[in-house]
Amino acid sequence: MEFDVVIVGGGPAGLATACKLMQLAGEKGEELNVVVVEKGSEIGAHILSGNVFDPRGLSELFPDWQERGAPLSAAVTGDDIHYLTSATGGQKVPGFLVPAPMRNHGNYIVSLGRVCQWLGEQAEALGVNVFPGFAASEVLYDDAGRVRGIATSDMGIGKDGKRKSSWQAGYELLGKYTVFAEGCRGNLGEQLVEKFDLRRDSDPQHYGIGLKEIWEIDPALHEQGKVVHTLGWPLDNHTEGGGFLYHAAGNKVFLGMIIALNYRNPHLSPFHEFQRWKQHPRIRQYLEGGKRVAYGARAVNKGGLQSLPKLSFPGGVLTGCDAGFLNGAKIKGAHTAIKSGILAAESVWQSLLRNAGGQKDLQDYESAVRSSWIYEELHRARNFSPALHKFGTFFGSAFVWLDQNIFRGRLPFTLHNREPDHASLQEASNAKKIDYPKPDGVISFDRLSSVFLSSTNHEEDQPSHLRLKDPDVPINYNLPHYDEPAQRYCPAGVYEVVEEEGKPRFQINAQNCxxxxxxxxxxxxxxxxxxxxxxxxxxNYPGM
Structure with missing residues (x-):
């Protein structure tokens, strides 16, 4: 199937790219054939974010978003930040000590999944072909090595690798340009970074794991628009991360925790840290008598400006979190994702106008990003994550306040973190073991009951999508050195070490992923x- 532009990913960046392309074509009275391919069963099914939403990018894409009925109804009414010192203690941070980027006046508490569904409706109304339920599994190249599109995975392949009666061949979606907007750690985006050496001049990308639940709470405890952030307990001073609790519309709260994946203790379990955090009185007070209705988890970029790869390559570009535009100081990336999609669309459109064959590389997209407010934001926030990594939570936070509130992100130096997250673990024998309390089934829960709330489903008779380069490594190397940390860092119970005939065996429960x-x-x-x-x-996230 041939198109003018192929867009991989139905998140904010991909949908913004599609909408802007059709707007530009409509202004010129031109026809344009654009497709968005999305691996989720529907638009929004795989979208998970906190989310306090900065409408800046959306206002550029659709200045009349309010009249169009965009699902932004819970305006932020106030910010609270707490420094938790123990399982029961803590101190509210005075307003003058809050870093400027974390003040949320003018923002909205939203379900980013609902926002993406709305963007998908706008895209279809503009004439975009939206294909949910198709997983882009392969980048296609022409004879010169230029990206010419993607292929979707075959359907109906059994665990044995043979075709079942339901087999259906994947599609080749070919375009003059291909825009990759898969979200954080996109698997095709990572392949492109490696093939074209796009990160040769940048730091490694750094990540956090974000865990989130939605609760329906007692209306008497609900304060629509209130934003609560925490730092400190249960994490130690050398483990970067924090919690959030947002009072959304409809007596719902969105709560969760982000933990940087450069943590060093292999015994740490992000899921259990999150469950423990909910028991703190300053969080539990809102959940008493409430009901948990949704759960999910997703990696988030946190490398910032220093970790941005080269954004263009022959035949396409990287946008949104596929590139890593999240602003760590703001804890926001949807607005920059939308803006990057707008800039990508403008670059693609200008190239299509100048050259109908679409053979020109989109290097002007890179320069457009660098001259935009995306770059200005990321430049001001560039020392946020490296400072927390280098100085720890307490002194790192003091540095961030000085950097952001006094110098406005203009200090005459740039900090770096050049150690990739996977290389940060200590040997298990040198690390402190962590005794996590059993879940009470009221405030804290286990992983399997949590996965149930995510409505996760995979066809069981299919090859595992979680592959081991060497099947012996988990037991022969990771287990003795790191007590096989996959048992703990996975928030869905996918990885287990089980006893079989008196010997340990590594088990992958891919259906839980x-x-x-x-x-x-x-x-x-x-x-x-x-x-x-x-x-x-x-x-299949319900409004995450």
Whole structure:
């Protein structure tokens, strides 16, 4: 199937690219054939974010978004930040000590999944072909090595690798240009970074794992628009991360925790840290008498400006979190994703106008990003994550306040973190073991009951999409050195070490996978490779 532009990923960046392209074509009275291919069963099914939403990018794409009915109804009414010192203690941070980028006046508490569904409706109304349920599994190249599109995975392949009666061949979606907007740690984006050496002049990308739940709470405890952030307990001073609790519309709260994946203790379990955090009185007070209705997890970029790869390559570009535009100081990336999609669309459109064959590389996209407010934001926030990594939570936070509130991000130096996240683990024998309390089934829960709330589903009779380069590494190397950390860093219980005839065996429960990509990032030997399952597989998030 041939198109003018192929867009991989139905998140904010991909949909913004599609909408802007059709707007530009409509202004000139031109016809344009654009497709968005999305691996989730529907637009929004795989979208997970906090989310306090900065409408800046959306206002550029659709200045009349309010009249169009965009699902932004809970305006932020106030910010609270707490420094937690113990399981019961803590201190509210005075307003003058809050870093300027974390003040949320003018923003909205939203379900980013709902926003993407709305963007998908706008895209279809503009004439975009939207294909949900198709997983882009392969980048296609022409004889000169230029990207010419993607192929979707075959459907109906059994675990034995043979075709079932339901077999259906994948599609080749070919375009003059291909825009990659897969989200954080996109598997095709990573292949492109490696093939074209796009990160040769940048730091490694750094990541966090974000865990999130939605609760319906007692209306008497609900304060629509209130934003709560925490740092400190239960994480130690050398483990970067923090919690959030957002009072959304409809007596719902969105709460969760982000933990940087450069943590050093292999005994740490992000899922259990999150469950423990909910028991703190300053969080539990909102959840008493409430009901948990959704759960999910997703990796997030946190490398910032220093980790941006080269953005263009022959035949296409990287946008949104596929490139890594999240602003760590703001804890926001949707607005920069939308803006990057707008800039990508403008670059593609100008190239199509100048050259109908679409053979020109899109290097002007790179310069457009560098001259935009995306770059200005990321430049001001460039020392945020490296400072927390270098100085720890307490002194790092003090540095961030000085950097952001006094110098406005203009200090005359740039900090770096050149150690990849997977290389950060200590040997298990040198690390402190962590005794996590059993879940009470009221405030804290286990992983399997949590995965159930994510509505995750994979066709069981299919090859595992979680592949090991060397099947002996988990037991022969990771287990003795790191107590096989996949048992703990996975938030969905995918990886287990089980006893079989008196010997340990590494078990992969691929059907539990919520597509967070943590294993692909954190495995200390980089032995686990995350690939796409059959299209439509994975979580089906209800408004995350």
């Amino acid at each position: 919520v597509h967070c990509k943590t294993c692909d990032i954190k495995d200390p030997t980089q032995n686990i490779v995350w690939t796409v399952p059959e299209g439509g597989g994975g979580p």
